[in-house]
Amino acid sequence: MIRAFAHRLTHKPLQTWLTSLAITFSVGVAAMIVVLAMGLQVTGLSDRVPWGLWITLDLSSIALGAGAFTFSAAVYLFRIKNLEVLARPAVFIGFLGYSSAMLALAMDIGRPDRFWHPIVYWNVHSVLWEVTWCVILYSTVLVLEVLGVIGDSRLGRRWPRLQKIGHMSHRLTPILAIIGMGLSLLHQSSLGATYGVLSGRAIWYKPSLPVMFIISAIAGGMSLTMLASMIVGRLRHQQFLPPQVCVGVTKTIGFITLGYLYMKIWDWAATSYYSHTPATAGMLERLHATTPYTATFWGIEVILGGLAPALILLLPNLCERKNLVMLALGSIVAGVVINRWNVTLSGLVAPPAWSPGVLGNVIAVSYSPSIIELLVALGIVSYALLGFTLGVRYLEIYPRHATHPTD
Amino acid sequence: MAETKDTPNPAEQTAQGAEDSNKALLSRRDILKIGGATLAVAAVSQVVISGPFSADSVKGLERDENGHAEVGKHQWHMAIDLSLCIGCSYCVRACQAVNDVPDDDMRWNIVFPEQTEVGLEFYMNRPCQHCQEAPCTRVCPVGATWVRADGIVAMDYDRCIGCRYCQVACPYDVRRFNWRVVKDENEYVPKWGIPEIERRPRGVVEKCTFCVQRIDRGLSQGLTPGVDPAATPACVDACPVNARIFGDILDEQSPVSKYLKEHEAFLLHEEWGTQPKVHYIRPTDGG
Numbered sequence: 035m036i037r038a039f040a041h042r043l044t045h046k047p048l049q050t051w052l053t054s055l056a057i058t059f060s061v062g063v064a065a066m067i068v069v070l071a072m073g074l075q076v077t078g079l080s081d082r083v084p085w086g087l088w089i090t091l092d093l094s095s096i097a098l099g100a101g102a103f104t105f106s107a108a109v110y111l112f113r114i115k116n117l118e119v120l121a122r123p124a125v126f127i128g129f130l131g132y133s134s135a136m137l138a139l140a141m142d143i144g145r146p147d148r149f150w151h152p153i154v155y156w157n158v159h160s161v162l163w164e165v166t167w168c169v170i171l172y173s174t175v176l177v178l179e180v181l182g183v184i185g186d187s188r189l190g191r192r193w194p195r196l197q198k199i200g201h202m203s204h205r206l207t208p209i210l211a212i213i214g215m216g217l218s219l220l221h222q223s224s225l226g227a228t229y230g231v232l233s234g235r236a237i238w239y240k241p242s243l244p245v246m247f248i249i250s251a252i253a254g255g256m257s258l259t260m261l262a263s264m265i266v267g268r269l270r271h272q273q274f275l276p277p278q279v280c281v282g283v284t285k286t287i288g289f290i291t292l293g294y295l296y297m298k299i300w301d302w303a304a305t306s307y308y309s310h311t312p313a314t315a316g317m318l319e320r321l322h323a324t325t326p327y328t329a330t331f332w333g334i335e336v337i338l339g340g341l342a343p344a345l346i347l348l349l350p351n352l353c354e355r356k357n358l359v360m361l362a363l364g365s366i367v368a369g370v371v372i373n374r375w376n377v378t379l380s381g382l383v384a385p386p387a388w389s390p391g392v393l394g395n396v397i398a399v400s401y402s403p404s405i406i407e408l409l410v411a412l413g414i415v416s417y418a419l420l421g422f423t424l425g426v427r428y429l430e431i432y433p434r435h436a437t438h439p440t441d
Numbered sequence: 442m443a444e445t446k447d448t449p450n451p452a453e454q455t456a457q458g459a460e461d462s463n464k465a466l467l468s469r470r471d472i473l474k475i476g477g478a479t480l481a482v483a484a485v486s487q488v489v490i491s492g493p494f495s496a497d498s499v500k501g502l503e504r505d506e507n508g509h510a511e512v513g514k515h516q517w518h519m520a521i522d523l524s525l526c527i528g529c530s531y532c533v534r535a536c537q538a539v540n541d542v543p544d545d546d547m548r549w550n551i552v553f554p555e556q557t558e559v560g561l562e563f564y565m566n567r568p569c570q571h572c573q574e575a576p577c578t579r580v581c582p583v584g585a586t587w588v589r590a591d592g593i594v595a596m597d598y599d600r601c602i603g604c605r606y607c608q609v610a611c612p613y614d615v616r617r618f619n620w621r622v623v624k625d626e627n628e629y630v631p632k633w634g635i636p637e638i639e640r641r642p643r644g645v646v647e648k649c650t651f652c653v654q655r656i657d658r659g660l661s662q663g664l665t666p667g668v669d670p671a672a673t674p675a676c677v678d679a680c681p682v683n684a685r686i687f688g689d690i691l692d693e694q695s696p697v698s699k700y701l702k703e704h705e706a707f708l709l710h711e712e713w714g715t716q717p718k719v720h721y722i723r724p725t726d727g728g
Contacts, residue, residue, distance in 0.1 A: 072621075073619075073620060073621050073622065073643045073644060074603075074618070074620050074644070075620040075621040079620075081546075081547075081608060081614070081616070081617055081618055082614065084605035084608040084609055084618060085605065085609055142604070143602050143603045143604050143644075144601075144602065144603020144604075144605070144618065144619065144643070144644025144645055144646075145601065145602050145603045145644040145645060148583075148600075148601075148602045148603075149602065151582075151583040151585075151600060151602050152582045152583050152602070155583040155584050155585070155600055156583075156584065157581055157582060157583060157584035159579050160579060160580050160581055160582045160584075160606075161580065162580060162581075162582040162604065162606050163582040163583070165582075166582055228606070231579075231580070232576060232580070232609065232610050232612075233576060233612075233713055233714060233715070234576050234610065234611065234612025234613075234710075234713050234715065235609075235610075235612060381609075382609065385612075385614060386612045386710075388567075388612060388613045388614070388709050388710055389555060389565050389567075389709075390555075390557070390565070390707070390709070390721065391555030391556050391557060391563065391565055392555075392556055392557065392558055393554070393555050393556045
């Protein structure tokens with residue numbers, strides 16, 4: 035029986051993949067219902083650590099969706115024709131990323147029934163208000179762009195009206211690319227500013243955070259688009275990009291990642307090595323004493339998620355070593371996710387010491403996500419993977435026929 | 442696979458058919474279009490009108506264009522004399538009763554044993570600091586919390602969406618989130634007071650308000666907050682050693698103005714630039 039099962043698994047891998055995603059997605063939906071029914075008491079969050087796994091998921095999926103605006107701008111504004119094949123997957127991944135983020139946010143706010151409040155009640159002094167508006171508007175842009183893709187697909191051939199909408203969206207493409215780039219440049223960095231403007235939390239309070247957020251988002255978003263395309267290419271025995279374009283893209287990602295690391299190192303050096311402010315030093319000390327922050331910062335964020343993959347991507351003759359490229363791209367993606375987790379949690383688990391005494395509130399607080407929180411996150415990730423798989427299969431995200439022979 | 446779709450399929454034909462029959466009912470279609478457009482215009486104008494230009498927003502936020510709170514004719518401040526506090530926690534219980542906070546983990550006002558760097562023991566008190574440049578109010582994406590013209594950092598529980606950014610922004614840890622529906626019986630009622638405000642629903646953030654309900658009602662009755670107990674925060678009234686002093690800092694004769702003139706006070710982390718309205722007097726050996 036086990037052999038029969040194994041046989042089925044290996045011979046119908048797509049079916050197995052889809053089935054497991056459908057199962058994890060359903061489990062996630064069940065967990066979401068529990069959250070809606072019971073409220074956020076089912077999470078591991080607390081008043082001291084009010085943001086956790088879901089915010090990390092939000093920030094990550096928006097950051098990794100940045101490939102959409104990057105490649106759209108490259109193709110439709112800067113007219114880099116060679117990259118055209120990546121524009122669609124990038125937009126589609128962006129759409130999945132932003133919708134995942136919205137799903138996670140809907141779970142995370144205490145009153146999902148008031149999700150529309152930021153649209154009606156404005157606080158223009160809130161960076162989160164700006165983020166909310168940009169994300170809503172940019173999601174609309176992504177929906178329009180995806181409608182174009184759907185119009186071109188079999189669905190479009192089946193329903194002519196869909197095709198008509200698709201054509202309209204195609205005509206809008208350059209305008210959408212401009213709007214999309216503007217909105218993305220705004221909110222990708224404002225997400226960093228969400229932390230960067232909090233003057234009471236020394237470890238966050240710095241102008242570098244918004245800039246580092248957008249640069250890492252561009253590197254991570256490009257990496258994810260490239261990685262997904264390489265995986266699809268391998269499964270379909272197709273090669274979507276001519277080798278020199280592939281090298282061009284991966285080299286660009288390598289350089290952007292190095293640029294990001296350069297900023298990151300100087301950010302660290304300027305705030306914690308060459309200078310000393312009691313608040314920052316105190317928070318870092320507490321983090322070092324109670325969490326693996328120092329190790330994950332240097333080991334995972336900087337070396338495994340940044341320096342090592344960047345250097346790999348800058349090696350010569352790279353596109354022959356596809357596995358290595360994919361590993362490097364995956365590491366950059368993981369590095370971005372770990373970074374968003376580290377940024378969020380570092381400011382929260384070592385709260386500022388406000389008491390004038392020495393006993394009171396200097397205890398670092400801890401946070402670990404609850405099972406329900408993990409299941410919801412798993413469900414949202416499954417949604418994105420399921421969406422991508424079905425999209426690749428039923429929409430023409432990638433060209434049906436390889437323009438470049440496989441190796 | 443795609444090739445098989447070249448012949449028109451039944452679904453397409455029915456769609457075409459439906460379109461043809463629609464032509465006879467052109468007016469219905471037009472009505473739908475006009476209706477849709479009207480709805481869209483209404484929705485957009487609703488957003489614009491109720492956004493930055495709404496009377497509601499202007500009243501609610503009480504801010505100038507740079508986001509700083511306007512300063513009205515009163516500024517409510519509190520002084521807490523740490524050299525007097527005996528750690529009895531009467532203020533904590535009175536607050537929980539009057540503001541109906543049955544859950545001890547959600548206390549708006551906390552008192553705990555502390556020690557100075559030289560080992561002097563004292564009791565630290567921490568209500569909301571009511572910062573004039575409150576980090577929490579700036580960040581709220583819906584303007585559900587703001588600095589009133591009288592300096593009080595207020596909350597609109599009906600507007601709050603529960604994103605908890607204000608909790609993340611507040612460096613003094615004063616904000617509490619309703620993680621669950623709090624149905625618990627309030628053990629501090631009626632011994633320490635009677636609830637004066639409604640209990641908050643699940644999913645919103647709440648905080649110390651300097652008992653704003655007492656101040657607003659008291660002023661309308663001609664009472665003086667800080668002097669008349671009915672117009673003064675419950676914690677101040679409850680203190681048996683008068684370690685908490687309240688009043689209008691713009692009024693030189695108010696208890697808090699007089700107290701601060703006679704005692705040297707400090708603010709919690711003045712260097713953060715938050716401009717708190719709670720002043721602390723240092724603990725001493727004598728206590």
